[in-house]
Amino acid sequence: MSYRANHQADHSHYQPHDHARPHARRPAPLLTPAPSPAAQSSYTIAHAGKQVRFGPVVFWIVVGTVVIMGAWSAATATYFAFRDDVLTRLLARQASMQYAYEDRIAELRARLDRTTSRQLLDQEQFDQKLDQIVRRQTALESRASALTAMPDVGVTGSIKPAPRSSLSSDSGSSAIPKPSPINDTVIFVAPPDREARLESRTPAPTTNQPTQFAKIQGLDTTLVRLQTSLDQVETRQIATLNAVEEQYESRIRRMRGVFTDLGLDLNQMQGAAPPPPRGGVGGPFVPVKPPKDAETFERQIYRINVTRTQIDRLNRTLSLVPYRKPVLGEVEFSSGFGVRTDPFLGRPAMHTGLDFRASMGDPVRATANGRVDNAGWSGGYGRMIEIDHGNGLSTRYGHLSDIKVKVGDIIKIGQIIGAVGSTGRSTGPHLHYETRIEGEAVDPQKFLRAGVRLSSN
Incomplete structure (x- = not known):
């Protein structure tokens, strides 16, 4: 197939000149009409001696169609060639997104579980702290009761003077003068305001214990304040107990010092001392000893009770020692x-x-x-x-x-x-x-x- 324009030469074959041969006589050229401009711009397709002539528009349409079809074929071939990679990437992306979502969900679930566990743990810790506070408060209340029941050491000495007016009226009357109060022994009387002080120091008991975790931000602060308050109450109780023990020990030292100063035999006089007042009392004798698992507070209470017993016995002995004044008023x-x-x-x-x-x-x-x-x-x-x-x-x-x-x-x-x-x-x-x-x-x-x-x- 070949494409030729109408303006090409009439000679289909080119024959070179043969200089060796003598020139032949050329035939005279045939006179043909000149081609038109339209014929010069058209295209001819020749094949097997047949020619097909068409215009430039059709030619370019055919050429464009062929180009478009080639491009489409190349694109299609490329798509089919790389389709697996694209799908693989898409599937990988989808899988990655799915895994990310699953990981996120798992993380949220783990966080939820941790939050739930933390809440349960916080609730358990809160219940434990509250129970500890209640037990400690109960113990402090018991200690406060023990301190309230503990008598104070009444300092005894000479006879207290009475008002002169009462003495003159007694002396002027015919009735027998009544003796003014005199403390021959240590009188254990708790001050009327002591119980009130101890009650004011003890925090109010907690009656409503929450059964669910309280989601109050200031709850921990409240617990800390309660602990601090109980610490202060315990500190005051220990200080009070130490003061009472020191006072008892000082008292018993002074009482024993009386016998030493006077040169009296304490053991002999204790044997002659009158027994404690008797009433409807009795029971078997059980020696006093501190509990094996007693804490410091209970052991200190035990020591104080032993000292009190010794003071009571010394008081009964001192009731036989004439160290008081025989008359009222200042000594002159x-x-x-x-x-x-x-x-x-x-x-x-x-x-x-x-x-x-x-x-x-x-x-x-x-x-x-x-x-x-x-x-x-x-x-x-x-x-x-x-x-x-x-x-x-x-x-x-x-x-x-x-x-x-x-x-x-x-x-x-x-x-x-x-x-x-x-x-x-x-x-x-x-x-x-x-x-x-x-x-x-x-x-x-x-x-x-x-x-x-x-x-x-």
Whole structure:
């Protein structure tokens, strides 16, 4: 197939000149009409001696169609060639997205499980903390009850003075003067405001315990505040208990110091001390010992109770020691113990007691428990009372204007036994007071000073 234009040469074959051969006579050219412009711009397809002529528009349409079909064929071939890769990439992308979603879902589920577990753990911890606070509060309340029930050490000493008006009215009346209160032993009386203080220090019990996890942001802060409050209450309780124990120990040291200062045999006197008051009491004897699993607080309570028992026994023993004043008011001596100038003879003489300055008729009180051995007139003593306190201790009260007891009477501390006077060998109203050990007169101020030390804080 060949394409030729109409303006090509009429000669189909080119024959070269043969210079060797003589020139042949050429035939004269045929005269043909000239082609038209339309014929010059058209295209001819020749095949096997046949020619097909068509215009440029058709030609370019055919060429464009062929190009388009070729491009389409190339694109289709490329698509089919790379289709597997594209699908693979798409599938991989879809799988990656699916895996990512699954991982995200798994992560959210794990987070949810962790959150749920954390909530359950927080709720369990909250319940444990709350239960711990409740148990601790119960223990502190029990300790507060123990502290409230624990008595305070009442400092004892000399007889407390009464108002002068009451004394004058009593002395002017015909009735027997009533003895003013005197503490011969340590009286355990809790202050009325102590229980209130302990209750105010103890936080209110928690009645409504939440059964579900409380989602309040300030819940932990509340628990911390409760713990802090309980810590403060426990600290105050320990401080109070330490103060009570120290006070008891100081008290018992002072009480034992009285016997040491006076040179008295404590063991002997404790054997002669009166037994504790009896009533409807009894039961088998069980030795006291602290529990094996007792905490520090309980052991300290145990020590304090033992000390209290010792103090009570020493109090009963000290009730036989005349270390109190026989008259009310401030101590004022008109004459001391020892050598002095005799008021009647003006010569040196031994004064075996103390002369307390007092008014006529002032009540005279027993300075210790005992029994009346003598009550009546006794030479220079005038009207005199002698009380035996046991263990060789005795006291004498002389120059009385009135005697209100008789021989054999059992006397209690602070009991009024007579009235101040000026009977016997006396220059005026006063009380002659003696203390004797095994019949020998000793300085009463020694006993009075021991009583002052005992009553001091």
